[in-house]
Amino acid sequence: MSDDDARPDFTDDEVWSLKRFTSARSALRFYRVMAIITGVMLLILTAEMIVKYLITPAMGGDPSEALMLGSFNLAAAIAICHGWCYVVYLIGCWWLNQQMRWGLGRLLVLALAGVVPVMSFILERRTTRRVDRELDAAVVVAPRS
Numbered sequence: 001m002s003d004d005d006a007r008p009d010f011t012d013d014e015v016w017s018l019k020r021f022t023s024a025r026s027a028l029r030f031y032r033v034m035a036i037i038t039g040v041m042l043l044i045l046t047a048e049m050i051v052k053y054l055i056t057p058a059m060g061g062d063p064s065e066a067l068m069l070g071s072f073n074l075a076a077a078i079a080i081c082h083g084w085c086y087v088v089y090l091i092g093c094w095w096l097n098q099q100m101r102w103g104l105g106r107l108l109v110l111a112l113a114g115v116v117p118v119m120s121f122i123l124e125r126r127t128t129r130r131v132d133r134e135l136d137a138a139v140v141v142a143p144r145s
Contacts, residue, residue: 024099031092038089039120041082
């Protein structure tokens, strides 16, 4: 065999199937969308808590009556919306973590970013850069047809 026919050696971490590569790209898009939605909902929830527990009592109001629009409890609706968005965000974190073959520690950091105000925005940027670097360095192989 000549030097022109020699194939380079790659580690298992560097070689990605086409299916895994495209799934990782999809997982990253899903994660990014959910990180932004969850972050916005968490900021709204934080503002709601400030109004309910700091501003309303300071003005002599009852926190249990804060953000009540007739019989509609806006505070509860905000909390429920954030909760469901966070569940979907966790699914996105797990999917991305599985495709990138990261460890449990990275998954826990991604999960915690959904409950610390502003952290999901910061970690979304860092995670996107890391995934892009790893996928740019990946050797993608397609199945033989």
